[in-house]
Amino acid sequence: xxxxxxxxxxxxxxxxxxxxxxxxxxxxxxxxxxxxxxxxxxxxxxxxxxxxxxxxxxxxxxxxxxxxxxxxxxxxxxxxxxxxxxxxxxxxxxxxxxxxxxxxxxxxxxxxxxxxxxxxxxxxxxxxxxxxxxxxxxxxxxxxxxxxxxxxxxxxxxxxxxxxxxxxxxxxxxxxxxxxxxxxxxxxxxxxxxxxxxxxxxxxxxxxxxxxxxxxxxxxxxxxxxxxxxxxxxxxxxxxxxxxxxxxxxxxxxxxxxxxxxxxxxxxxxxxxxxxxxxxxxxxxxxxxxxxxxxxxxxxxxxxxxxxxxxxxxxxxxxxxxxxxxxxxxxxxxxxxxxxxxxxxxxxxxxxxxxxxxxxxxxxxxxxxxxxxxxxxxxxxxxxxxxxxxxxxxxxxxxxxxxxxxxxxxxxxxxxxxxxxxxxxxxxxxxxxxxxxxxxxxxxxxxxxxxxxxxxxxxxxxxxxxxxxxxxxxxxxxxxx
Amino acid sequence: xxxxxxxxxxxxxxxxxxxxxxxxxxxxxxxxxxxxxxxxxxxxxxxxxxxxxxxxxxxxxxxxxxxxxxxxxxxxxxxxxxxxxxxxxxxxxxxxxxxxxxxxxxxxxxxxxxxxxxxxxxxxxxxxxxxxxxxxxxxxxxxxxxxxxxxxxxxxxxxxxxxxxxxxxxxxxxxxxxxxxxxxxxxxxxxxxxxxx
Ligand code: SF4
Numbered sequence: 001x002x003x004x005x006x007x008x009x010x011x012x013x014x015x016x017x018x019x020x021x022x023x024x025x026x027x028x029x030x031x032x033x034x035x036x037x038x039x040x041x042x043x044x045x046x047x048x049x050x051x052x053x054x055x056x057x058x059x060x061x062x063x064x065x066x067x068x069x070x071x072x073x074x075x076x077x078x079x080x081x082x083x084x085x086x087x088x089x090x091x092x093x094x095x096x097x098x099x100x101x102x103x104x105x106x107x108x109x110x111x112x113x114x115x116x117x118x119x120x121x122x123x124x125x126x127x128x129x130x131x132x133x134x135x136x137x138x139x140x141x142x143x144x145x146x147x148x149x150x151x152x153x154x155x156x157x158x159x160x161x162x163x164x165x166x167x168x169x170x171x172x173x174x175x176x177x178x179x180x181x182x183x184x185x186x187x188x189x190x191x192x193x194x195x196x197x198x199x200x201x202x203x204x205x206x207x208x209x210x211x212x213x214x215x216x217x218x219x220x221x222x223x224x225x226x227x228x229x230x231x232x233x234x235x236x237x238x239x240x241x242x243x244x245x246x247x248x249x250x251x252x253x254x255x256x257x258x259x260x261x262x263x264x265x266x267x268x269x270x271x272x273x274x275x276x277x278x279x280x281x282x283x284x285x286x287x288x289x290x291x292x293x294x295x296x297x298x299x300x301x302x303x304x305x306x307x308x309x310x311x312x313x314x315x316x317x318x319x320x321x322x323x324x325x326x327x328x329x330x331x332x333x334x335x336x337x338x339x340x341x342x343x344x345x346x347x348x349x350x351x352x353x354x355x356x357x358x359x360x361x362x363x364x365x366x367x368x369x370x371x372x373x374x375x376x377x378x379x380x381x382x383x384x385x386x387x388x389x390x391x392x393x394x395x396x397x398x399x400x401x402x403x404x405x406x407x408x409x410x411x412x413x414x415x416x417x418x419x420x421x422x423x424x425x426x427x428x429x430x431x432x433x434x435x436x437x438x439x440x441x442x443x444x445x446x447x448x449x450x451x452x453x454x455x456x457x458x459x460x461x462x463x464x465x466x467x468x469x470x471x472x473x474x475x476x477x478x479x480x481x
Numbered sequence: 482x483x484x485x486x487x488x489x490x491x492x493x494x495x496x497x498x499x500x501x502x503x504x505x506x507x508x509x510x511x512x513x514x515x516x517x518x519x520x521x522x523x524x525x526x527x528x529x530x531x532x533x534x535x536x537x538x539x540x541x542x543x544x545x546x547x548x549x550x551x552x553x554x555x556x557x558x559x560x561x562x563x564x565x566x567x568x569x570x571x572x573x574x575x576x577x578x579x580x581x582x583x584x585x586x587x588x589x590x591x592x593x594x595x596x597x598x599x600x601x602x603x604x605x606x607x608x609x610x611x612x613x614x615x616x617x618x619x620x621x622x623x624x625x626x627x628x629x630x631x632x633x634x635x636x637x638x639x640x641x642x643x644x645x646x647x648x649x650x651x652x653x654x655x656x657x658x659x660x661x662x663x664x665x666x667x668x669x670x671x672x673x674x675x676x677x678x
Contacts, residue, residue, distance in 0.1 A: 323498050
């Protein structure tokens with residue numbers, strides 16, 4: 001971990017600090033500091049270990065939670081869907097058999113895997129973190145190199161606590177200036193994805209930097225890093241700084257005493273060296289950003305909320321044009337329609353993108369004293385039990401319920417609709433989650449990705465709405481998340 | 482993992498870009514805890530349409546899926562690879578793959594081949610005009626042959642060697658347990674653990 005002569009980027013420093021074996025012509029063998037596990041992508045991996053007679057090499061660097069599949073109602077009863085129940089039970093058995101700590105449904109630490117890690121303080125700067133889930137990039141908000149892996153790799157990490165990997169390329173995404181008052185981290189990342197495209201980040205680790213990023217809270221940084229995968233990137237990272245340390249200090253797994261000082265000393269050495277270069281650089285002017293929403297069926301198909309549904313005929317690239325045509329057909333949208341004229345029947349507030357306490361606070365601030373429009377159902381699903389409890393302490397649940405929203409238990413819920421929380425065919429949602437793929441939230445369902453603030457304002461009017469356009473706008477600007 | 486050397490098969494032309502993993506296999510099909518039986522979930526939503534290419538009898542038994550760019554974006558679910566394999570596909574060709582999907586497929590023995598847009602276009606045209614036409618994929622030579630042309634493709638030596646030998650990564654890595662142990666001894670003691678001890 002000593003300083004090297006060659007200037008390096010944050011991602012390269014973390015990578016170098018974890019190389020177990022480097023031989024030319026072969027992938028590097030990288031040590032993994034933390035392996036997060038959930039019920040959907042792990043059963044086949046544990047079975048692989050079992051049939052080979054192998055143990056989990058480092059259960060003490062492994063952590064499991066139940067999130068993708070779990071119901072958000074009646075969680076004290078057995079899971080109604082028998083197939084879901086078998087999968088959750090398989091995780092419980094696997095964790096018990098292999099000595100892996102698990103936060104099951106009902107535990108105070110249960111929740112979405114990417115919300116649980118940071119809140120416990122097991123996510124720290126400079127770590128390598130993997131999970132059989134593409135949104136593992138969330139943890140990059142702390143300056144960790146964190147990325148999603150498939151089930152074969154889950155088995156590999158369980159067996160060896162390492163992964164053979166080719167180095168990623170580096171891309172700097174520099175956002176300078178101040179975000180306008182009504183622009184959130186979600187708008188920022190949706191704009192970045194629209195800019196570089198769903199494949200633009202392929203093979204890269206994105207490093208978000210610049211004053212607009214430095215001014216974000218840790219939770220907002222998680223929102224940004226979370227959606228790096230939507231630009232095709234393996235990971236997103238933000239250099240650790242005083243904001244990072246403040247968030248971590250005192251968390252259950254954060255170092256203490258002299259260890260804290262040692263840790264901070266190392267963490268402070270991680271930010272990209274001034275002379276380091278990136279394989280690609282993208283610069284974005286924060287002042288130009290606006291509340292953003294998707295109109296299509298991939299997260300790159302987004303526009304400022306103040307614009308209209310695009311006309312495919314004006315897209316020159318033939319592939320993009322036909323993709324836009326297909327998307328509009330699926331979304332049942334007519335070119336030229338103002339985005340704010342689109343009505344929704346469902347609003348989903350939650351997910352590992354926007355299911356943390358600041359997201360709930362921001363939405364509650366808008367819903368306070370207002371009501372959810374007739375015919376609109378709003379689901380509020382905290383990212384973890386801790387988030388739920390904190391929100392209840394602050395009385396946010398009362399605001400949501402008072403406005404007519406449903407206050408649910410923690411989990412992935414309608415982000416992917418693996419549990420009963422789904423859109424019906426033809427239903428349309430404004431959703432704070434991260435994917436608007438066809439059928440992502442339920443077969444035939446249509447998804448518009450939005451920030452928590454836009455989600456709340458949309459719930460009030462029943463159509464895509466920016467908080468600043470609400471008729472009886474509350475005094476003061478909405479909280480920036 | 483089965484060894485992969487050459488494969489001869491017919492093409493399923495999937496003229497779509499950004500085929501994400503939620504399309505390849507929707508989340509509701511991910512609840513099974515085995516590695517097989519996922520073929521029923523493959524492109525489940527699109528298969529409801531009788532005209533969808535996978536439903537056309539002339540393409541029954543095709544083993545080479547040819548799709549537009551950005552194939553496999555989205556979730557890390559390896560079930561997408563299993564669904565394609567369970568259905569009978571051995572090779573997927575696209576101008577560009579999402580990283581995690583590509584990694585998953587090569588680990589599981591599903592060969593993913595990146596070819597330029599114009600070559601993909603010719604493969605589509607071939608399969609559409611002559612569904613019985615065969616393509617030959619030669620991993621040893623890293624080339625694909627069809628309709629009288631031979632196209633080279635890139636695949637790094639290491640990945641190629643693993644596929645040719647049918648080797649799995651875990652056993653390769655377990656040859657280096659001494660290095661892993663060395664690394665672990667040198668790791669700072671303050672780094673977080675999820676269980677005491
Ligand atoms: S909330 Fe959504 S994106 Fe996040 S881990 Fe769960 S399913 Fe994946």
